[in-house]
Amino acid sequence: MTVLVFLDPAHDDGRIVDATQPQLMATDLGATRGDGLFESLLAVDGTPRKLDAHLRRLASSAAALDLSVPDADAWRRAISTGLREFAAAEPNRTTAAVKLLATRGVEGASQATAWVQVTPVPAATLAQREAGLRVLLLERGYDSTVAQRAPWLLIGAKTLSYAVNMAAVRYAKAHGADDVIFTSSDGKVLEGPTSTVLLAHDRDGQKTLVTPQLESGILPGTSQSALFDAAQEQGWELGYGPLEPHHLYEADAVWLISSIRLLAPVVSLDGQELRTSPALTTELSDLVERFV
Amino acid sequence: MTVLVFLDPAHDDGRIVDATQPQLMATDLGATRGDGLFESLLAVDGTPRKLDAHLRRLASSAAALDLSVPDADAWRRAISTGLREFAAAEPNRTTAAVKLLATRGVEGASQATAWVQVTPVPAATLAQREAGLRVLLLERGYDSTVAQRAPWLLIGAKTLSYAVNMAAVRYAKAHGADDVIFTSSDGKVLEGPTSTVLLAHDRDGQKTLVTPQLESGILPGTSQSALFDAAQEQGWELGYGPLEPHHLYEADAVWLISSIRLLAPVVSLDGQELRTSPALTTELSDLVERFV
Known part of the structure; x- marks a missing residue:
């Protein structure tokens, strides 16, 4: 109800x-x-x-x-x-x-x-978290510097004007995908329509968690922020963009994180399979589960 | 009521x-x-x-x-x-x-x-039509070609997601103006948050009415379209952008046109006085009054 x-x-x-x-x-x-x-x-x-x-x-x-x-x-x-x-x-x-x-x-x-x-x-939300997400890269139309000079665009605000976000998800579903990662007109990775982008590297045992920089015109993610704090305590290194699509293809794992769906692995990007890491997903999801 | x-x-x-x-x-x-x-x-x-x-x-x-x-x-x-x-x-x-x-x-x-x-x-709407509009040029964040390649941005659709349009008008009012003309990130004149941009030239008796081209990523204006038809019947020449801000400063008159406020003269742009033409405003307003 x-x-x-x-x-x-x-x-x-x-x-x-x-x-x-x-x-x-x-x-x-x-x-x-x-x-x-x-x-x-x-x-x-x-x-x-x-x-x-x-x-x-x-x-x-x-x-x-x-x-x-x-x-x-x-x-x-x-x-x-x-x-x-x-x-x-x-x-x-x-x-x-x-x-x-x-x-x-x-x-x-x-x-x-x-x-x-x-x-x-919603059950569909839980199902996506388990199954992982097929994602399309879609252009958001803005360049990554406009947020700072044009406050009337409300780029860092979570407004009720979400028609474009909803249309982007519909577009993804109509094209065989589940969700979207927006890119800026100057080719930077931004965010999902209702989530924040995360990627990880695991090199010689040093794990690094990376997210696009806030200054690129994205919403500050409350889950990304809390996970960064928790991961750092566990010895992870943290990184902030600018990120470009090739960083997603090169990562050891990519996720979309949000407050309800939590940490959902991205399994493909524009139809190309991405590396996933069940171990890293489990490790980070355990941290997410302990958010207070 | x-x-x-x-x-x-x-x-x-x-x-x-x-x-x-x-x-x-x-x-x-x-x-x-x-x-x-x-x-x-x-x-x-x-x-x-x-x-x-x-x-x-x-x-x-x-x-x-x-x-x-x-x-x-x-x-x-x-x-x-x-x-x-x-x-x-x-x-x-x-x-x-x-x-x-x-x-x-x-x-x-x-x-x-x-x-x-x-x-x-609203009485305030009628008052603006009479007094004319002080307008700010504000960046819309999109380049003028994005609408055609990114349908999920809903650029030609009149959606309920108008928070940015409303924020732009609030920004104008907080900065001593009444309304806004949006520009694209590549410097083209687009539209008002709730209106279409028109300008006129009167050279040696030949009057020309000009509006930004639809392909620049604007809403097709029903009033602009009806006025173009009516003006052409009266011997006006018609023109379509691309327009840049200098075209507004050089015009013999600039208006914002919309279905409720109708034809409202722009009296200043970014604080700089624009040429106005009471005669042309009257002539075109008479055509607007005859819309059916």
């Missing part, structure tokens, strides 16, 4: 609503303009993972959008309410997908429309 | 709903992903203008999004219902802003969520 909790100044812990009924104004600028932000995170045994990092990124998206959103404590209370309600309705599920959403509200609204959505983790 | 009419197979002429109440599922992919399309058009004395052109563009956006939407006749009937209801509620208004919206619905939905919204034309 889906649990919805609206953030509402009149309800300290959020207002639980019936998710089977319409709850959003059709004139809300979230619906009519994609004007808002979101976060997706995983909860395990009723506890959200990496919540501080998600709330920090939410605040950063809100700043980019010049959108006034509820404070972190209001989100925390609404999430607790949602997870409690979800656990009561779905006592046998240990995990839940938690989505935080905030829109600019209807035209002229003084505050954001904000809500928390709790659902089961 | 706002009139909402949902397209609904069980209601031939659409289903009128209470616009003061929530009517949209909070899980609708229009709200959570900006995954859908829209059209905005003007109705005068209860009759929508350029309806065929808007319905054609809607169908083209739907194709780009691989979204199954109601057919043109269903839209026409719902629009009629909305305009009738609006006229009954607002008998003294001769104009109305009509918005057509369609989203992918909730996850797994077999058909789009589709509705028609009818509202008064």
